[in-house]
Amino acid sequence: MNRPAPSLLRPRKAPKQARSTATLEAIHTATIQVLLAEGVGRLTTARVAERAGVSIGTMYQYYPHKQALLFAMVERQLETVIGFMLTAAEQLRGQDVGTVAEGLALAWIDAKTPESEAFRALYGVVAEFDLAEGMGQALAQMTEVFSGLLAAAPDAHFADCEAVAFMLAVIIGGTVRMLLDTAASPDNLARLRQELPRACRAYVASAR
Structure with a gap:
């Protein structure tokens, strides 16, 4: 599959005023609404512009085509999760490893499930883009944050704290995505919220 380089998909400009920020937010919200209502196959910049209440000219000021818009949405969701996890990490600092x-497991679930339909809609277009660099950076950042939290825990006794943090990030991220992508019923989401934290506690206990 020939996927466009991320550098070719960047927005044409960034918002500099409150009005521009509001316009961009309206475009992003409309994109999710069109995706959920009509699917990626029927999503066009014209449909999004109409739903967002902006002119097609305004749309093109930011996103010249559909791929650029979808790429921005995928990156935006990733940034949302990272920001949520950084906030949660500050609240967990100094706690025991369990x-x-x-x-961390609950925070990741909380970051994704309120907009689970939006995440599922975007998972369907992820394969169209080269996200290796961005995903790699996100994993590295989460590994660093998790490692710092585990190292600061009063009962931390890990031979390789970074390796444990890496696996914890992979376990949490992979499990949540698998469920949202394939079986995100209310019952399964409730089961995930109950069982994933227990699984993560058991993992770090065994790794000590």
């Missing part, structure tokens, strides 16, 4: 592991 509490940290459970708290």
Whole structure:
């Protein structure tokens, strides 16, 4: 599959005023609404512009085509999760390793499930883009944050704290995505919220 380089998909300009920021937010919200209502196959910049209440000219000031718009949405969702996790990490600092592991799992679930339909809609277009660099940076950032939390725990006794943090990030991220992508029923989401924190606590306990 020939996927466009991320550098070719960047927005044409960034918002500099409150009005521009509001316009961009309206475009992003409309994109999710069109995706959920009509699917990626029927999504066009014209449909999004109409739903957002902006002119097609305004749309093109930011996103010259559909691929650029979808790429921006995927990156935006990734940034949302990272920001949520950084906030949660500050609240967990100094807790024991079991509490940290459970708290990180719950935070990741909380970051994604309120907009689970939006995440599922975007998962369907992820394969169209080269996200290796961005995903790699996100994993590295989460590994660093998780490692710092685990190292600061009063009962931390890990031979390789970074390796444990890496696996914890992979376990949490991969499990949540698998469920949202394939079986995101209310019952399964409730089961995930109950069992994933327990699994993460058991993992860090066994790794000590």
